[in-house]
Amino acid sequence: MNLYRPELKRFRFLRWFDFRSWRLGMLAYILNRVTAIGLVVYLYLHLAVLFLLAQGPSGWDPFIQIARTPWFLMLDVILLAGLLIHGLNGLRVALTGFGYGVRSQKPLFIALMIFAAIVLAVGVFKMFMG
Amino acid sequence: MSLQVTLKILRSRPHQEQRYDTFDVTVPDAANVLDAIEQAWAHHDRDLMFRHACHHASCGTCAVRINGREKLPCIAPVKDYDGGEIKIEPLRNFPIVGDLVVDVAPFFQNQEASDFIITRPTENELDGKAIAHTQGLDPESAPTVPFNRFENCVECGICLSACPTMSADYKFFGPAGLAAIKRQLDKTTDANEREKLLHLADDEHGVWRCHSAWECTEACPQSVFPAESIMALRKEINAQRFKKFFRL
Numbered sequence: 001m002n003l004y005r006p007e008l009k010r011f012r013f014l015r016w017f018d019f020r021s022w023r024l025g026m027l028a029y030i031l032n033r034v035t036a037i038g039l040v041v042y043l044y045l046h047l048a049v050l051f052l053l054a055q056g057p058s059g060w061d062p063f064i065q066i067a068r069t070p071w072f073l074m075l076d077v078i079l080l081a082g083l084l085i086h087g088l089n090g091l092r093v094a095l096t097g098f099g100y101g102v103r104s105q106k107p108l109f110i111a112l113m114i115f116a117a118i119v120l121a122v123g124v125f126k127m128f129m130g
Numbered sequence: 131m132s133l134q135v136t137l138k139i140l141r142s143r144p145h146q147e148q149r150y151d152t153f154d155v156t157v158p159d160a161a162n163v164l165d166a167i168e169q170a171w172a173h174h175d176r177d178l179m180f181r182h183a184c185h186h187a188s189c190g191t192c193a194v195r196i197n198g199r200e201k202l203p204c205i206a207p208v209k210d211y212d213g214g215e216i217k218i219e220p221l222r223n224f225p226i227v228g229d230l231v232v233d234v235a236p237f238f239q240n241q242e243a244s245d246f247i248i249t250r251p252t253e254n255e256l257d258g259k260a261i262a263h264t265q266g267l268d269p270e271s272a273p274t275v276p277f278n279r280f281e282n283c284v285e286c287g288i289c290l291s292a293c294p295t296m297s298a299d300y301k302f303f304g305p306a307g308l309a310a311i312k313r314q315l316d317k318t319t320d321a322n323e324r325e326k327l328l329h330l331a332d333d334e335h336g337v338w339r340c341h342s343a344w345e346c347t348e349a350c351p352q353s354v355f356p357a358e359s360i361m362a363l364r365k366e367i368n369a370q371r372f373k374k375f376f377r378l
Contacts, residue, residue: 023344023345023348024344025342025347026294026343026344026345026348028342029341029342029343032341093342096342096361097342097361097364098364098368099362102358102361102362103358105342105344
C-alpha cells in the first residue's frame, strides 16, 4: 500500500508507524499511543473479570487459580510496563507542554524510561519471587 | 572522483497510478542529492517534476524526503548515502502536484494568517553582540548601519511533512504556522495584537493539537525549533487564562 496517495486518507494514521522517520520523540509518541490503547483494552478486560465476582466463589476461585500461573503473571508484567511507560511519558509530555524542560525532552525521556525499567524490574521480582 | 548512485524516485501524476522509477546516475563525489536529481532529469527523463532554486539551503524550495526523512537535497551530500539506493519521495501532508512537487499553498496560508513577515525588525546587533564586533565590518560605521535580517525559517515545509499530527489532522495549523505566531508575538507589546495572536493559536487545531512528537524540531534544517515555539505559546496561553481566572 502506498501511503502517499492523498486519496487514502483513512490510512493516514499508519504513517505514525513509518519507522524510517523514527527519532526518540517519535518513539515516545508511538509508545504513548500503543500503551494508551493497551490500557483501554485492559480497562474493559478488568471490568469483565470483575463481573465474575457477581457469580460468587464458583466463578471467582477458578479465575484466581489461573491468575497465579506464570503465563498470566506475564500479562501483569506487560500491564505494569504499559502503566509505567504511559504514566511517566505522560508526565514528560505535560511538563514540556507547559513549557518546562523543553530543551531537555530527550534526556528527560531517557531518564524516565530508565526509572520505568528499574521499577518494572522490582515489580517483576516481587511478582515472581515475592 | 565520481560516484555512481541509483535514485529511486516516486512518480505521480493526477489520476495515474503512482510508481517508483529508478535512475542510475554518475555525479562528482562532492555532489548533493539535488545534483543527482538534476542528472536524472537531464540524462534520463525530462518529464521528471521537481522544484529547486538557490542550491544552498536559503530558499527551501527543493525539500523532499530522502530515504524516508525530510531533507533539503541541495545540502544532502550523495556520499552520505554511499553504496545504497537513494529513495526520494515528495513531502508528506501536502497535495501532490506531480512527482516531487507538492502544493505548498496551505503552508503559506497559515503563515499569512499571523501576518508573518520574513524579515526581523531593523537590528543594531547580531545575536546579542554589537555588529561592530563582527569580523569584516568597519567598527566606525557599524553602529550607524542597522540591518534587516531574514528569519531563519526558509519556509521549506519540512516541519509539516515530519509532523505526525499533520498526518492525522489536515486542519492542524502546523509547526511553521504556530512558530510564525510565536515570532509575531515576540515582536509586539501591543495588548490587542497579542490577544489576537494568542486567540489564533488557542484553537482545537492550534497549539493544543500538537502531541509532542518533536519531529518538526528534529527535521528542521535551519534550527528554527518550531516545537519550542508551540510549547512557549501554550505557556503564554495558560498564563493568560490563569490571570483571567484569578482576575490578576
